[in-house]
Amino acid sequence: MYRFVITATTSMAVLFFIFFLTVAEAVDPAESWQKHYNLWFIISIIIWLTVTVPLVYFVFRYKKKREDEDGAYIEGSTFLEITWTGIPIIITIVLGVQSWALFNQYRKVPQDAYEVRVEGFQYGYEMIYSEGIKTLNELRVPVGPVKLSMISKDVIHNFAIPKYKVREDMIPGRMTYQWFLAKEPGEHMVYCAELCGPGHSQMLAKVIVMEKNDFNSWVESYKIESSALSPEERGKNLVKNLGCTSCHSLDGEEIAGASFKGYYGGASILEDGSTVTVDDAYIEESIKNPKAKVVKGYDPFMQPYSLPDEDIKAITAYLKTLK
């Protein structure tokens, strides 16, 4: 017994050491995740076969031979019970230690990470860069480690980047963070992975990874570019980036709200039966206080947006172009 305890403790210590090392080697959590998955997958296949092969074998081997036959009278076996308690405990510890080490990588942000603040809202993301730039639903980052400091403006959202195998919730009143290693330039999807309302499935964004030089010149050119756009073009970007098209289609299809196609200048029947013309004032009111005049047949679940007047004018200008 004494010798057993010593052996068990030593081998545990060795296991801990090995697994911390194997995962700690890689600096990219996404890579470590793949290793962790591979180990889990092999173990799981073995477990499933260990259960299913004997199961099928016993069913054929011990099929009843006579109607009045009974099975052998066996109460149990302490040796077997210890075996199939002990081995699963060891497997659990091996997987658990590796997972723990991986988690530490996920939570330990490299010193040189480029930091961006991300604010979630129904239904989109606003990225706020230290250079004083803001973008909507488009996270531009230089190659290298990136840290996201996240918060939500309304309900709980999530910022999931499957390419880098990270996700963390965005919660009102609580800053959360995550980091990933952007290895090479490219564009990757971002999903909201926490139910946030009817627009949940359309709460999408992109991570655009750029070479360091390209990123720097994008930062420089950003302000000049945005002021050079016409109101219609600015409105088009706003409608896209604010996530309006999650509920309001541009091609006449009914989703959860009225389609923007041919919307401006038309007439809508309200809940109380009265009619309203879609003009500048109605659009402004519907953005700032969507519940004031709800069109019949739609549920009033749109949230108020507090946009600057110039943005509302730009959106209105854009809607006029959608005949």
Added chain:
Amino acid sequence: MSNEEPKGLKAWLLTTDHKKIAILYLYTAAVFFIVALLLAVLMRTELLTSDKLIFGPKLYNVFFTIHGAAMVLFWMIPVLLGFFANYLIPLMIGARDVAFPRLNSLSYWFYAASGVIAVLGLLLPGRLDIGWTGYPPYSITTEANTALYIFAVHLLGASSIGGAVNFITTIITMRAPGMTWGRLNLAVWGFFGAFIIQLIGVPVLAAAVTLLLFDRYLGTNFYDAAQGGSPVLYQHLFWFYAHPAVYVVALPVFGIVSEIISTFSRKKVFGYTSMVVAIMIITVLGFETWIHHLYVAGVANWSRVIFMWATILIGVPTGIKIFNWLATLHKGSIRLTTPMLYALGFISLFTIGGVTGIANGLLGFDIHVHDTHWVVAHFHYVLALSMTMLCIGGVYFWFPKMTGRMYNENMGKLAFWITLLGSLVAFMPHFKLGLDGIPRRYWSIPEVYSSMMIISTIFSYIAIAGFILAIYNLIVSAINGEKAGDNPWRAKSLEWSIPSPPPFYNFEKIPVIEEGPYEYGKPGS
């Protein structure tokens, strides 16, 4: 009280007989099961294309809310703790009824009323679109009628607490002479563990939704971050019950599997004591796992690590049970009846659900797949395939006892294989979607997965057709089935020693118990 059994509709509605109440539970739960299956058909059909096919995002959110609530709260838990526990516990421990028959009746009516309120959430304006989890702030700011959901949970909670008090008392105080703890059926042990979880967990869930009610309608700020509250608090309180609720379902299912495996192997359950210890370990450990639902909710890092260990350690007692079932089959005399097929299918499929559950519990692993279709696939393997199918198997097993008639064996087996094929294939694509990081609760899945979605939808129809066939077989056999006799399985458990269907008073004379329920092939007997 007279020994005459009352008859007619009034006798059913006003009954305090545990067997009649159990059957009321079964009928009611079956209705919610079918409602939830219909919603599943609608959702799967919508997912055939990535564009809007029939109803779009708003109704999709309503449908998965009611589908989840109906399956977990109004089908799985009631069919196990309302139907099986009610019908079997007094018969298995040698009692004439439960400790508090009228409380038992009240529990049923609270449950039925609660289910009706939840279905109103589907039909009335302000349809519930908050998910069965109902996380604030969304459940506070949405236009949906959150109050309906809260009232349904309150009523159901009252029903559950009443049931838990009733059956824990019954098991402790009403066992027949000689029915020691070591001679109890493993099903009774499973129910016992489940009711302990209900008694401790449900009040916390009730508190969680009560605070939600106050926040939404009375202007309090428990979950409002802007006023110093915390929306994450709700998640802690909710999952403190809602995760152990999984074991409320699992423990009775484990018990029923043991009954079926032992009866149709004609062999004593291998390692009875370790089976009981495993049930009790899961009961206790189940309360230390809830933070795995908050792995990406910004909670303290150390708390995620602690709860990971508790979560994955649950695999150990679960493994003990699986290996003991295998050892029970070894050197048995195996009869492949319909219930046995369901039990064997359960073991194989539950293992898939189990190992993917370990994956979810592994903290580092989960960070990539949290709230994705991986989770959807996992819990459908556990709840839809293995446990719901096993419940059907359990109904088949005790069907001759309840009705005195035999079901149609060939149709029963056919229904099993159809459901198995359907659900085995239907949820496989979701593992792939999850590994690619596609979040759950999306009404529109990216176009690239359209062929997988079509496969998933077609096989989900097949699975549901199998369930419907299994239920149809039961209904027809209850009316026309051949007479089965009192003990068609030649089982040794106490409930098979009395006539089928059992008389109003269960036991003419309270039996004196001399051995456990699984003494098959005992030398010298």
